[in-house]
Every structure is written in C-alpha cells, then in structure tokens.
C-alpha cells in the first residue's frame with residue numbers, strides 16, 4: 001500500500017521558459033477556510049500549457065506576476081472544509097477557476113467563486129472555464145448569428161471542440177482546422193461540414209477555393225499563416241476573433257513584411273477583435289449555467305484526451321502532450337492519488 005504524502009502544490013520560484021527551470025513542487029500547509037471560503041480537495045486540474053508558458057515568464061498581460069506564485073487555473077474536486085456562513089457542505093463537488101488554484105492537492109477559494117456541480121468528474125473542467133470561454137467569445141465578441149459560416153482553428157482541442165458544437169447547434173456552417181487526419185475526423189463527427197488538416201493541406205488554398213470572402217466569423221487560437229488565410233477570406237461584415245496565437249505566443253509574434261491589414265478589412269467592413277475571457281467575467285456565471293444544462297441534456301459532448309497524466313509531477317509531460325498537438329479534447333491532470 002502506498003503511504004499518503006503531505007499535500008503539495010506547484011510554484012513558480014523564478015521566471016523561466018520551462019517547468020524545469022521555473023517551477024518546483026513544494027509541500028503545502030493545510031489551512032482552515034475563513035468565513036465565506038471553502039477548502040477543496042482538488043481531484044482533477046485542467047492543463048494549460050500555453051498559459052503556463054506565459055505565466056512562467058511573468059508575461060500574462062492582465063496580471064502582474066512576481067515569483068513565488070502558484071500555478072494552474074481550473075480544478076474540479078470535493079469540498080473538505082467550509083468557513084462560516086457558507087451554504088455549501090463538506091462533500092459537495094465544485095469546479096473552480098483562478099490562477100494558482102489548480103496544480104495543488106488542496107485549495108482555499110471564496111465559495112461565491114466556485115461552481116457547484118453534480119459530481120467531481122473531469123468533464124466539468126472542460127466547461128469551467130474552457131466552455132465558458134467558448135460561449136462568451138461567440139456571443140459577446142464574435143456576435144455569431146444562426147446560419148453564419150464559421151471557421152474554428154485548433155478545432156479538436158479543449159476549446160475548439162466546444163466551439164464546433166456550439167456553432168453547429170446554432171445552425172451555422174462550421175469549418176474546422178486541425179493538425180491531423182484523426183483530429184479532423186473527430187471535428188467532422190461533431191457536425192463540422194469540413195475540417196482542413198493544415199499539416200497536409202494549404203489552408204489558404206482550401207479557403208480561397210471553397211470559402212472565398214465567405215467567412216462570417218473566424219475564431220482563431222493559432223495565428224501565423226492561418227490567421228493570414230482567415231483575413232484573406234473574411235466575408236463582408238465578417239469578424240475574426242483573436243483568441244490566442246499558439247504558433248507564435250511563446251517566442252513572440254514575428255515581424256511580417258506585408259501591407260498593413262487595414263486594406264484587407266476596410267472595403268469589406270470586416271473587423272479583427274480580441275477575446276480575453278478574464279476581462280468578461282460578468283458573463284461567466286450565466287454561460288456556465290447554460291453550458292451545464294446543454295451538457296446534461298446531451299446537447300454538448302465533452303471530449304477528454306484519453307492519455308492519463310497522474311500527479312503534480314506529470315504536469316510537464318501533460319503540457320508537452322498538448323503543446324506538441326497530440327491531444328484530442330481537453331488535457332487533464334489527475335490529482336487524486338497519494339495524498
């Protein structure tokens with residue numbers, strides 16, 4: 001039988017470009033929740049390789065980060081202690097989101113910030129906050145309308161596979177872009193009319209041939225030449241939503257020798273918009289409630305990447321798995337064992 005270990009967490013002890021140089025696993029001190037707070041035994045954490053890569057460098061645009069600080073955002077677990085005045089109970093399952101709350105065995109959080117869920121299962125990690133991001137981006141930034149033509153990049157990923165389903169459910173024509181045939185099969189199985197494997201096809205050629213000036217909405221998390229191809233084929237009054245730029249975010253966006261993009265937007269009245277979920281928190285609670293309902297009604301299927309990553313020490317491998325594009329669906333870290 002394995003001996004229980006003390007609770008632990010991952011901290012960034014110095015800024016750096018990778019987990020090895022920037023992070024360490026340290027023992028955590030179990031504290032009691034104050035009034036209004038809950039203590040949660042984290043069972044699962046969502047893996048955010050790109051966000052972590054930027055956080056470890058102190059490069060998250062909306063939060064100043066100075067080491068030491070805790071890492072990891074979304075978690076699902078069971079309440080094991082409640083502070084005074086809290087209406088939730090020990091044993092309740094909750095999903096949480098907040099920097100520093102996830103890559104650890106226990107966290108303390110304001111009860112009002114937690115989302116009560118029926119079971120502490122990892123599928124809820126894909127809703128809080130990934131699905132929330134998907135819904136808020138489509139509704140508040142893309143202003144997606146039924147029947148529009150939508151292109152979704154990294155379409156087989158945690159965020160992407162929810163975007164595909166939300167847009168399909170709205171009666172939109174959905175075109176996915178993803179990095180393998182297996183991913184594309186998954187994306188079309190969700191209802192996309194086409195999925196372009198950008199590793200074996202030119203996105204610019206396929207969009208130019210089949211969707212010339214016909215993309216009403218594009219939600220892009222990849223950037224680079226894919227972003228260029230989306231702009232080139234945006235429809236009149238189209239909206240391209242910059243929701244990330246995975247291909248360049250770690251090294252920094254490269255200079256491009258090309259005319260400024262206003263000439264490609266102006267005559268079509270098209271726009272490029274940024275989406276940053278953390279800045280739209282007033283929409284989160286409503287989005288989560290609706291997404292839980294969709295999930296429970298069978299209108300939203302959550303896909304978790306099947307590769308199992310167990311324990312805090314598995315985080316670098318889990319992040320590498322997603323950063324190298326091997327994941328299909330949400331990548332999860334299982335924190336249940338040992339403590």
Ligand SMILES: NC(=O)c1ccc[n+]([C@@H]2O[C@H](COP(=O)([O-])OP(=O)(O)OC[C@H]3O[C@@H](n4cnc5c(N)ncnc54)[C@H](OP(=O)(O)O)[C@@H]3O)[C@@H](O)[C@H]2O)c1
Pocket residue numbers: 047048050051130133154155156157158159160177178179180183221222242243244245246247248275276277278322323324325326327329330331
């Ligand atoms: N703006 C916001 O508020 C917000 C909120 C949540 C997430 N995001 C962003 O949304 C994206 C998706 O997040 P997720 O957690 O759901 O991840 P994910 O999509 O499950 O995994 C990332 C995927 O991005 C694709 N990718 C393409 N180029 C890449 C590169 N150079 N490095 C790493 N990945 C690359 C890969 O898919 P392919 O094999 O198909 O290329 C990979 O599987 C991330 O970029 C994240 O930062 C933004």
